[in-house]
Amino acid sequence: MAIKVLNPGLATTVQDQGRPGYFHLGIPVSGAMDSYALTAANLLVGNPATAAGLEAVFLGPQLEFQRDATVAITGADLPPKLDGEPRPGWTAFKVRAGQVLSFDYLKSGARAYIAVSGGIDTPLALGSRSTYALGALGGMHGRAIAAGDLLPMGDGPGADDGRSVAPTLRRMPGNPAELRVLPGLYWRLITEQAGRNFFDDEWKVAPEADRIGYRFRGGRPFSFEPREQPFGAGSDPSNIVDGCYQYGSIQVPGGSEPIVLHRDAVSGGGYFTLGAVISADMDLVGQLQPHTPTRFVKVDMQAALAARKERAAQIARLHDALS
Amino acid sequence: MKTRYSFGGDEHIFVEMDEEMSLDAFFKALTMSKAVRAADIDGVTEVCPANASFQVKFDPDRISPEEMLARLKAFEDEAGTATKRLDTRIIEIPVYYQDPWTHETLMRFRERHQDPSGTDLDYAARINGFDSAAEFITAHHSAPWFVSMVGFVAGLPFLYQLVDRDRQLQVPKYLRPRTDTPKHTVGYGGCFSCIYSVRGAGGYQMFGITPMPIYDPEQSVSYLKDFMVFFRPGDIVKWKPIDRAEFDRITAEVAANRYSPRIREVSFDLDDFKADIDGTNARLMEALHGD
Numbered sequence: 001m002a003i004k005v006l007n008p009g010l011a012t013t014v015q016d017q018g019r020p021g022y023f024h025l026g027i028p029v030s031g032a033m034d035s036y037a038l039t040a041a042n043l044l045v046g047n048p049a050t051a052a053g054l055e056a057v058f059l060g061p062q063l064e065f066q067r068d069a070t071v072a073i074t075g076a077d078l079p080p081k082l083d084g085e086p087r088p089g090w091t092a093f094k095v096r097a098g099q100v101l102s103f104d105y106l107k108s109g110a111r112a113y114i115a116v117s118g119g120i121d122t123p124l125a126l127g128s129r130s131t132y133a134l135g136a137l138g139g140m141h142g143r144a145i146a147a148g149d150l151l152p153m154g155d156g157p158g159a160d161d162g163r164s165v166a167p168t169l170r171r172m173p174g175n176p177a178e179l180r181v182l183p184g185l186y187w188r189l190i191t192e193q194a195g196r197n198f199f200d201d202e203w204k205v206a207p208e209a210d211r212i213g214y215r216f217r218g219g220r221p222f223s224f225e226p227r228e229q230p231f232g233a234g235s236d237p238s239n240i241v242d243g244c245y246q247y248g249s250i251q252v253p254g255g256s257e258p259i260v261l262h263r264d265a266v267s268g269g270g271y272f273t274l275g276a277v278i279s280a281d282m283d284l285v286g287q288l289q290p291h292t293p294t295r296f297v298k299v300d301m302q303a304a305l306a307a308r309k310e311r312a313a314q315i316a317r318l319h320d321a322l323s
Numbered sequence: 324m325k326t327r328y329s330f331g332g333d334e335h336i337f338v339e340m341d342e343e344m345s346l347d348a349f350f351k352a353l354t355m356s357k358a359v360r361a362a363d364i365d366g367v368t369e370v371c372p373a374n375a376s377f378q379v380k381f382d383p384d385r386i387s388p389e390e391m392l393a394r395l396k397a398f399e400d401e402a403g404t405a406t407k408r409l410d411t412r413i414i415e416i417p418v419y420y421q422d423p424w425t426h427e428t429l430m431r432f433r434e435r436h437q438d439p440s441g442t443d444l445d446y447a448a449r450i451n452g453f454d455s456a457a458e459f460i461t462a463h464h465s466a467p468w469f470v471s472m473v474g475f476v477a478g479l480p481f482l483y484q485l486v487d488r489d490r491q492l493q494v495p496k497y498l499r500p501r502t503d504t505p506k507h508t509v510g511y512g513g514c515f516s517c518i519y520s521v522r523g524a525g526g527y528q529m530f531g532i533t534p535m536p537i538y539d540p541e542q543s544v545s546y547l548k549d550f551m552v553f554f555r556p557g558d559i560v561k562w563k564p565i566d567r568a569e570f571d572r573i574t575a576e577v578a579a580n581r582y583s584p585r586i587r588e589v590s591f592d593l594d595d596f597k598a599d600i601d602g603t604n605a606r607l608m609e610a611l612h613g614d
Contacts, residue, residue, distance in 0.1 A: 268472065
């Protein structure tokens with residue numbers, strides 16, 4: 001039994017918690033951009049956190065269920081409707097065979113997660129069901145879902161109707177958004193003034209913001225410490241001898257617009273990176289809409305680890321609340 | 324060489340053997356990254372060798388960043404004294420230089436290029452001091468190449484030419500990256516050649532195209548049945564220039580699942596290579612063709 005895609009939405013993909021272990025071959029981790037929200041959706045419907053769901057961006061899909069299931073929508077405020085009737089977000093509800101799940105217009109955030117009891121049961125590719133569209137790997141034939149697709153559903157016990165995640169356990173970016181950054185990597189290539197500007201300026205999310213990376217605009221251009229470019233790097237001061245990129249790292253091609261690399265990022269390349277958004281804040285990046293004002297906040301390793309611990313504690317509270 | 328360590332957020336350590344590219348830096352990075360992988364350190368989730376650097380991803384809940392850093396530094400002395408010898412393979416890759424598909428693409432993105440009035444090959448030839456694109460093409464395929472990194476997108480090889488530095492070709496990347504590159508384009512940026520494994524964005528100059536798939540997530544291509552990614556760091560490549568007729572013939576063979584690339588086992592010793600570059604390359608060519 002399956003879910004029939006009547007309308008795919010904008011770029012709806014099958015995602016789970018990702019595909020670690022293949023980065024050295026250029027295959028990124030992929031998985032949910034907001035992994036906390038996918039975890040919450042899964043737990044609401046009685047799935048393990050690792051089950052695959054759908055990640056919808058900006059515009060929800062229209063889905064016809066071919067069998068009964070429990071469903072939950074988390075993440076962005078993309079109001080669900082069942083046969084046209086509103087249903088609450090962050091709350092489990094029953095869907096009967098033949099009913100159609102659709103969505104109202106997006107109110108806040110960027111990515112909503114749709115979990116169904118039993119999970120989306122597309123085949124595993126290198127240990128994960130996540131879609132990596134650039135490499136045509138995972139999900140529905142390596143691409144976003146399309147009208148007419150039949151999404152296979154796994155078997156799952158389902159969960160009680162009406163279970164909900166308390167508002168204190170929902171995590172979304174503020175406005176302006178704040179992303180904590182640990183400076184490092186090739187930080188030393190930029191001038192002290194450029195480093196200060198980066199943290200002082202207010203940036204805005206550019207329209208080029210997707211699963212590969214989020215570009216930011218509006219801050220002052222970067223200046224570089226004078227130096228002779230090393231052999232093999234290329235002549236622009238933002239060029240380096242091609243190396244690995246880090247999940248969350250911030251590159252600035254040409255020294256103008258910082259790009260935060262995300263789940264489907266290229267694994268390496270020849271642009272310098274100035275540091276990385278800390279792991280605890282990566283979920284927030286995927287919920288930023290274009291034009292959202294954003295500040296980068298400088299932190300040290302100790303603060304990064306404290307934030308990581310805090311996020312882990314919140315996930316533990318989520319498990320406690322929904323088990 | 325000056326090794327530099329830096330944290331990339333709370334989950335990565337980046338180790339740069341040297342700022343500039345050299346085979347010494349590559350071998351040291353590869354040796355160290357292999358040692359880290361073999362040590363099987365609890366909490367290490369990814370080890371990624373690159374051209375002159377490598378990266379380790381770790382879980383700071385299982386090993387503290389300071390301890391991880393100390394463990395990595397302990398491998399450095401060992402790597403400095405290790406033999407720089409690899410048992411590897413040499414592969415012949417057909418290239419159709421100046422093909423119509425990359426030509427169409429480069430014309431479409433001309434306003435992002437250093438020289439909008441010419442082609443990528445004309446530009447690369449001129450800034451490297453060659454009289455014609457044909458001479459540059461000859462320099463590109465006349466000596467073998469070394470796969471010094473796999474990445475960017477799934478299975479894309481970065482290649483470094485096995486010649487002395489005076490003869491190494493260097494070309495800048497596009498002023499602004501393209502949003503499109505044909506699948507299997509043979510590209511060039513900095514001192515690296517590459518083969519784009521999939522269609523997509525790219526900033527390297529475009530010289531030609533190979534009919535030979537190097538990444539197959541479906542694993543239906545005969546020589547990619549065991550694993551979807553063809554290249555590994557340390558592979559040696561010899562480009563073979565082909566014309567349109569040969570390109571079409573190989574494309575048809577690939578489609579019929581009859582194509583198999585010419586591959587031979589070889590060993591490569593960096594000290595031997597540095598002592599006699601032309602002699603080493605001649606031996607590599609013998610291994611590729613002498614059967």
